[in-house]
Amino acid sequence: MHVGICGYPGSGKTTVFSALAPGANTGKGVTYGNIKVPDGRVDALAEIFSPKKSVYAECTFLDVGGTGGARPGSGAFPADTIQHMRNADVLVHVVRAFDNPMLLEGPDLDRDIGRFDDELLLTDLTVLEKRHERFRKSNDKTIDAQVTAKCVAHLEEGEALRTLALTEEEQATLTGIQLLSQKPLIVLANLGEEEWEDTANAPWRALRDEGTNRLAMGLCGQMESEIATMDDEDQGDFLEALGISEPARNAFIQAAYRLLDLISFLTAGPDECRAWPVRRGSSARKAAGKVHSDIERGFIRAEIYRLDELQEFGSEAELKKQGKLRVEGKDYVMVDGDVVNYRFNV
Numbered sequence: 001m002h003v004g005i006c007g008y009p010g011s012g013k014t015t016v017f018s019a020l021a022p023g024a025n026t027g028k029g030v031t032y033g034n035i036k037v038p039d040g041r042v043d044a045l046a047e048i049f050s051p052k053k054s055v056y057a058e059c060t061f062l063d064v065g066g067t068g069g070a071r072p073g074s075g076a077f078p079a080d081t082i083q084h085m086r087n088a089d090v091l092v093h094v095v096r097a098f099d100n101p102m103l104l105e106g107p108d109l110d111r112d113i114g115r116f117d118d119e120l121l122l123t124d125l126t127v128l129e130k131r132h133e134r135f136r137k138s139n140d141k142t143i144d145a146q147v148t149a150k151c152v153a154h155l156e157e158g159e160a161l162r163t164l165a166l167t168e169e170e171q172a173t174l175t176g177i178q179l180l181s182q183k184p185l186i187v188l189a190n191l192g193e194e195e196w197e198d199t200a201n202a203p204w205r206a207l208r209d210e211g212t213n214r215l216a217m218g219l220c221g222q223m224e225s226e227i228a229t230m231d232d233e234d235q236g237d238f239l240e241a242l243g244i245s246e247p248a249r250n251a252f253i254q255a256a257y258r259l260l261d262l263i264s265f266l267t268a269g270p271d272e273c274r275a276w277p278v279r280r281g282s283s284a285r286k287a288a289g290k291v292h293s294d295i296e297r298g299f300i301r302a303e304i305y306r307l308d309e310l311q312e313f314g315s316e317a318e319l320k321k322q323g324k325l326r327v328e329g330k331d332y333v334m335v336d337g338d339v340v341n342y343r344f345n346v
Contacts, residue, residue: 001260001277003061004088006081008112010103011096012190012221017063019224019249024063030084031063037257037275038250041266041307041337045273048310055274057264059257062088077119086178090259091120091185097201097218098192113187117160120181125155127177144173155181162213184259188252189218196220205248207255215255219248263336266307267291278334285330288342298346302328304338316341 005020007013018024021033036056046054064084077085085091093116096107132152135145147170154164161182166174174182189204196205196218204218227235227247239246257277264275265287276290284304289296304326305319319325 001059001090001262002088003059003090003092003256003260004064004085005061005092005094006064006085006116007094007190008096008116010100011094011112012098013094014063015225016094016188016190016219016221017061019219019221019228020253021061022225022228033061033063034058035061035253037253037264037277038246039264039275041264042273042275044307044311045266045268045339049268049270049273051269051273052271053273055272057257057262057275057277059253059260059262059277061256064088077123082123082180085180085183088183090256091180091183092188092256093185094188094190094221097189097195097204109189117181121155121158121160124161124179124181125152127179128152128155143169147173151179160185160214163211184213185215186252186255186259187214187216189216190221191218193220193223196223207251213259215259217248217252217255219252224249263334265334265336265338265340267341268339280336282334283330284328284332284334284340287334287340288344291342294346295342295344298344299330300343300345302332303341303343304328304332307337307339310339 005013005017007016017031017033021035024031024033036058039056042054042056045051062084064081093113095109095112095116097109098107100107128148128151132145132148134140135142135148147166150166150170151161151164151174154161161179162184164182187210189201191201191204195201201218204216207215207217210216224247227238228249230238235247261280262277263280264277267274267276276287278287278290284302285296285299288299288302305316305324309319309324310316313319313322313324316325
């Protein structure tokens, strides 16, 4: 699953990407970095089982390159950037919230957010209007034509397609088009150190919901990139001096993971404690395939418990004795945080 980092020139987009994916080789064109999703549940299980290793869920972030111009309707997104954005499952708009002497315009969050949103809508409208015209000329009345007309009308009202309610059948007619304004979006304000400390920017320090599949938050990209290069001890001391418990990038990574519509189930034992990403709504048998295809093929049952119950009773044996170890079949829908022992036979 891919999260595309986008932003206008001078927004500090690449600095933010470096903070999220320390060690990735940034440069021209698209750059990829695999990001471990922070998960305190893995750490808690490791304290109980003392495994040989702990493994976190991962998602892939990509720095898609600059978005070119700055005026709404100017065709600001270059063709190669548009294609990289279409290949992403979630888009992140890094917005400059600091002074940059190399740029003529000062920082203006509302202006740049509006420009970016407009470009997403206009890019989609360009694609769908051509499709709509083909249907109109052929007098097509199929569901494909109806959904296209509905999408065009929604975009012309200035609304992103992520806010348009479509049935599964209607959504299927858009498969393969990769519309940008339909993708989940995170608006990420990149503040300078002075701006981060300014109480006027306090609303940006916390993640907030801005409607259907759209979140917003802020971080200081320069500071976060420095934190990312520190060892654990220095990082802990630095965060303590700042009066915060964890880097802001942790909350951002978890937000991106959520917008991908992913959850994690967990497995635990002396060899490994691990978080496994699956789509929300996945069945126990389907989730078993993440661990190994043989487990999915030979699935018998899933023995499931919750971390807080393990912490309360101390061991899986005691959980079983207390009736807290649930036995679920192949159609059980996995819940975020389920700790699972699979039983199978092949």
